[in-house]
Amino acid sequence: ARPRVGYYYTGKSPYEVVASKIRRYRVKDLHSRPVVVSVETTVYDALITLFLEDVGTLFVVREGGFLEGVVSRKDFLKLAFGGQDFRSVPVSVIMTRRPHVVTTTPEESVWEAARKIVIHEVDALPVVEPVASGQDLLVVGRFSKTNVTRLFVEMGEGR
Template sequence: MRLTERQKEITDIVRENGPITGEQIAERLHVTRSALRGDLAVLLSGEIIAARRRLGYYYLGGGEDPAAMEIRKCTAAECMSKPALVPVTASAYDAAVLLFTRDIGTVFIGTQDDVQGVVSRKDLLKAAMGRENLQSMPISMVMTSKSKMIFATPEESMVDVAQKLIDFEIDCLPVITIEEDNGVKKYALCGRLSKTNITRLFLKLGKGKGR
């Protein structure tokens, strides 16, 4: 059964928040209750959701696209690759050499226990175009600091990861766990996820090889 974008949104809302009333669904989607009647009727007839009087709508799970369900089950931890790291004392040139030798587009700054930032191929290209001397330039002058870094957690769905890559227009993001040491947050690096990982997952599922 092929669902519209709104029907998919309603399904997600009911699955994550059910039982939930029609008025509450409408409020989350910023539409009127009457505007949802047709969509709710489709989802009810397809036995994707059900409704009980005084209780609201709840999720059944039937009728959903099997491919979408399978992709949603895939987590960052299952699909991530090994990350490339340089210390905070490195130069921009050191990062550029690592990107070239490893044939990757992103390198992380710091240690495995605490990532301080991220540098992409684009960042290094901008610095080079500015006629900067990459050998004498500290990596800190090029990197995006961890306070602004977009990341995924190991248990995060690959659908959410793909959405972040698109929304923030980035090619790669780190997979991290946040730990506290004497009240200070540390970003422990578990792996990395890029558009290549998304493509690899798509190919595996398309060939029916599972995960």
Template sequence: MVKRDFSQFGRTVLEIEKAAIEGLYQSLGASFDHACQILFDCPGKVIVTGMGKSGHIGGKIAATLASTGTPAFFVHPGEASHGDLGMITDQDVVLAISNSGETQEITTLLPVLKRMGVPLIAMTGKPESTLSRHSDVHLSVAVEKEACPLNLAPTASTTATLAMGDALAVALLHARGFTADDFALSHPGGSLGKRLLLRIEDVMHAGEAVPTVSEQTLLRDALLEMTRKGLGMTAVVDDKGVLRGLFTDGDLRRVLDAGHDVRTVPINKVMTKGGVTVSPQMLAAEALHLMEERKINGLFVVDGNHRPIGALNTQDLMRAGVL
């Protein structure tokens, strides 16, 4: 069996693609600034289009733009000439990708786009191509050679195009002052969305589900309330409903070690006074950090008058996907 050095083949590919990106770095300048300004000023959406491998890269570029504050979507150029051009308005900008700059499905669209007055940004490897010459701005993604040893399969050129798309998206992100909170709004189902969007009021137990007893309640009865509510703790309030303390499973172990009679001792004699509380508007991720820092498993949520209005524990945060 012939032993092949696959790792060396891989390193050769990475070296070629690294050189392709370094070439982009050196060529970035006025055209890139112009393209960014057109995209930044666009009152509509960015329409990305491309055929074949360029289309796959275009789809990713559109997704990256959309998730970083620049509304964008991908339109297949073959479908565009059969009705999907209706998706494009004169408020939009078209970003067309073609390594050769001569892709027929794209060049066919040029007269219509010109008639509509839609700004066109071309991303090609051929500055003298048809697409380049008819664009408002041309971004060169030319590479010295493909990583494919036959110099045929799009490899280095698609890497360069993808990198150029990322450069556009992130430059626009900075220009828009796009924040992590903004990013979370377009990723509500992801872990970042959970950390930045989910608040305590979204996950806490409220109303009758909040374990609560008065200061005069016997410990025995407080334990029954804890069992009914299933959170491993109870709030202790005065006659005005203001939180005075709390009692947890951990407190129970200490009470039993001290020899107290659970049938006769009032809860206010053995409760933890005060206790850690949070507001309903606090981020769930902040609550998790607080619980980890204080080494506690639950929190009570209080209103502006320090009355308990909610409760949560680590299991609630786990179910919500924060933990």
């Protein structure tokens, strides 16, 4: 007998249906635009950017938009806590540097990127594309817990 319209018969358990749907999304489907500052920027100016753009994480790049590091609210707070002057310190002093920065790519699954966020206990990942010339990574986006939370809400709406 043919199933009625709307019926559904795949041999998968509900858990598998959910898992396979979750794993189908790609980072490129939902990442945000990156907010970047130059390695020469002072902590003070970087903090202004953080507030104006209202993000929790900045990506630090050199000329051409290539990733050098990542700086988070927590890094800024550590400096403030130590009583250091924001104006005299370049952002490169407080950032996490490559190769210690965890990254994702546009083609990676959202599930895999979310796993990296959980495992490495970070709020956001730079979305990068390798450049033909070698080790350089071009920053093309920002993928965060906010993107995952928004997707979760949309999926709960049946979209």
